[in-house]
Amino acid sequence: MALPLAPIAAVALRYGTVAVATYAIARSVERGRRDQRAEDALDDVPEGLTAHRGRDAGVDADAEQVNATGRIRRVIRFGKNGPGLEIDAVSLTRIRVRKL
Template structure:
């Protein structure tokens, strides 16, 4: 039975467009910086979601850590995602 090219061509076109977009974005992205103080704050963030509200601002942080393995003792990967948010609202006169 011959392979139908229409579905394969559509998938190849879609993946090619995503690859081209990623390549273009990587060419125009500015190099980031690493601040050790921020890295330490992310390491000290507790797992889960935290909220704090002060009279002039609200702070939020979230941390999600998971380990995924293939099999019981197989190779694995650890995912550690941390996010911070700060919203400041001031009344102007």
């Protein structure tokens, strides 16, 4: 009995294309570094959402800036006394609008 190669070739071509694209993206991304100042700033963010709108002294007079922070910290357990995961998601956002 003959082996139908057309369906296998289509699947192989599709997965091969995804693999090559993933490899190309992985090669183009620079290796990051850990900045302790940024780590400290993320650790200082309170849980929940905050927003601040105002003009800072060091910002251009025509610039309006909105700063927002968000943090969610949860512990997920598998079973009553089973292993657990702590999830700590932090976001710092700055949106600056300036008249030109």
